[in-house]
Amino acid sequence: MKAPEQYDPSKPSNNNSVPPSMKKSANSPAIPAGTPTITQNHKRTAQAENKPFQWQFLLPKYWGIWLLFLVMLPLIYLPLRWQFWLGRKLGILIYKAAGSRRRDTLINLKLAFPEKPEAERELMAKQVFVNQGIGVFETLCAWFRPNIFTRTVSISGLQHIVNAQNEQRPVILLGAHYTMLDLGGLLCAQFFPVDCMYRTQNNPLLDWFIYNGRTNIFGKQISSRDMRSLVTSIKAGHVIWYSPDQDYGLKQGVMAPFFGVPAATITASRRMAKLGSKTHPPAVMALHTYRQTPDNLPRGKRPHYHLTITPELDNYPSRDEVADATRVNEILESLIRIDPTQWMWFHRRFKHGPNGRTDIYK
Numbered sequence: 001m002k003a004p005e006q007y008d009p010s011k012p013s014n015n016n017s018v019p020p021s022m023k024k025s026a027n028s029p030a031i032p033a034g035t036p037t038i039t040q041n042h043k044r045t046a047q048a049e050n051k052p053f054q055w056q057f058l059l060p061k062y063w064g065i066w067l068l069f070l071v072m073l074p075l076i077y078l079p080l081r082w083q084f085w086l087g088r089k090l091g092i093l094i095y096k097a098a099g100s101r102r103r104d105t106l107i108n109l110k111l112a113f114p115e116k117p118e119a120e121r122e123l124m125a126k127q128v129f130v131n132q133g134i135g136v137f138e139t140l141c142a143w144f145r146p147n148i149f150t151r152t153v154s155i156s157g158l159q160h161i162v163n164a165q166n167e168q169r170p171v172i173l174l175g176a177h178y179t180m181l182d183l184g185g186l187l188c189a190q191f192f193p194v195d196c197m198y199r200t201q202n203n204p205l206l207d208w209f210i211y212n213g214r215t216n217i218f219g220k221q222i223s224s225r226d227m228r229s230l231v232t233s234i235k236a237g238h239v240i241w242y243s244p245d246q247d248y249g250l251k252q253g254v255m256a257p258f259f260g261v262p263a264a265t266i267t268a269s270r271r272m273a274k275l276g277s278k279t280h281p282p283a284v285m286a287l288h289t290y291r292q293t294p295d296n297l298p299r300g301k302r303p304h305y306h307l308t309i310t311p312e313l314d315n316y317p318s319r320d321e322v323a324d325a326t327r328v329n330e331i332l333e334s335l336i337r338i339d340p341t342q343w344m345w346f347h348r349r350f351k352h353g354p355n356g357r358t359d360i361y362k
Contacts (some may be wrong), residue, residue: 001189002109003201003319006123007020007199008219009258010319011212012108014342019085025343027332031055033059034098036103041079044145046181048154048357049215049240050211050212051207051211051212053208054204054208055187056204057204057205057208058181061315062193062205065203065205065206066205067101071224073144074121074134075142076137076140076144076145077100077135077145079108080141080302081150081302081333083134083141084137084303085138085254086137087130087133087136087137087138087231088130088133088134089132089134090134090136091126091129091130091131091132091133091134092126092129092130092134093133094118094129094133095125095126095129095130095207096131098346100289101176101346102125102129102323102346103129103361104345104346104347104348104361105125105129105345105346106121106122107361108345108346108347108348108350109121109124109125109345111259111261111350111360112258112259112260112261112340113259113340124340124345125171125339125345126211127341128179128343128344129266129346130341131179131180131341131342132179132344132346133182134180134291135178135179135181135183136181138183138291139180139181139182139183139184139213140213141163141183142182142183142185142186142213142217143182143213143214143216143217144213146186146217147184148189148210148217149183149187149190149305151246152188152198152303152304153190153304153305153306153307154303154304154305154306154362155191155306155308156306156309157285157307157308157309157310157311158191158192158309160285160309160310160312161173161192161239161283161285161309162192162281164285164312165192165237165239167280168237169180169237169276169280169281169282169283170234170235170236170237170238170240170276170282170283171240171282171283171284171285172240172242172269172272172273172282172283172285173188173239173240173241173242173286173287173309174243174244174269174284174285174286174287174328174331174332175241175243175244175246175286175287176229176244176287176288176332176336176343177243177343177344177347178245178288178289178342178344179342179343179344180289180291180305180342182214182217183289183305184212184287184289184307185214185217185218185241186217186285187289188241188307189217189218191307192241193219193238194219194239194241195219195221195232195233195238195239195242196218196220196221196222196239196240196241196242197221197222197223197224197241197242197243198214198222198223198224198238198259199224199232200223200225214290218241219238219243220233220238220240220326224268225291230272230275231275231354233276234256234275234276234282235270235275235276235277236243237280240272240294241287242244242268242269242272244265244268244318244328245258245332245349246266246331246347246349247263247264247347247349247351247352248266249264249352250264250352251347251356252266252267252268253266253267254267254321254322254325255264255322255353255354256322256325256328256329257326257329258329258332258333258349258350259333261350262350262353262354263329263330263349263350263352264279264351264352265325265326265329266351267324269284269324270316270317270321270324270325271317272340273316273317274317283312284311284312284313284316285311285313286309286310286328286335287308287310288307288308288309288310288334288336288338289305289306289309289342290306290307290342291303291305291339291342292304292305292306292340300322300344308335309329310335313328313331315329342362348361
């Protein structure tokens, strides 16, 4: 079978650049010499508890999920290169089969990159699904085989977290929905303990799998509706990963440009930044995760990953919530542009306008 044509993020026409640290060998040290590390007193002291199993999960309506896991789990014990090959095939299959998701992706890319030819946007869309297919295997490995990712990651900007933590300040780490989402959390945990904010899944069994898979990655998982736990983590000075890059309407958000398109943007991060004490206010910074796959590595080399942490946002939050939302969107956009195809464009990012739902996805 002929390999599908792939979008190449290294082409000049994309205005992207591979982070310099990605040019290192996959065998390079995880932490460069001289890089500061989180002090001992900030290490996680307790293992998060799993959600209990429910007997209703054995009902026929959940058999499809069980079957999927029974098929996929044995495959994560294959070499990583083989898993990536399967992930690419899976991504292409989903791209062809998931008509509505493919259409939403193409609409999003047309809005965000109107200057690009349609053919290039189609290649980008296909690569988004390829990256997500790879991300399925990465996520399962992060849950069940985390040790295979040792010495496969480099990091820049770690000192920003270290400095804030050494000042006994909590950190609000603004992430995004990249296709290596849960693996990104695992890679961060190699350098610093981190709590995460999450939204409960509509399917109880899927939520059970995801939550329990993440207990070995994150120190604490905080429901987006559990304000008490969020306040507790902030007052305890933890690093908290929060992703403000999806469209949840304007009940708790404002309209702000994202890739030049007006988008409903949640403003929870600015409210979180106000929850700390006056003497130890939270430091807000952004996180980017980047995957360098075997496709663009020398033969025989393992995949390599890079984490980028931006400097702390100064004067944040300000008195202008629209300006704050615009600023956060600009930072996330600049990071996503490193390789746009590693972000989940199949979500309806622009489904709300100032007057409610739009019809752009119809």
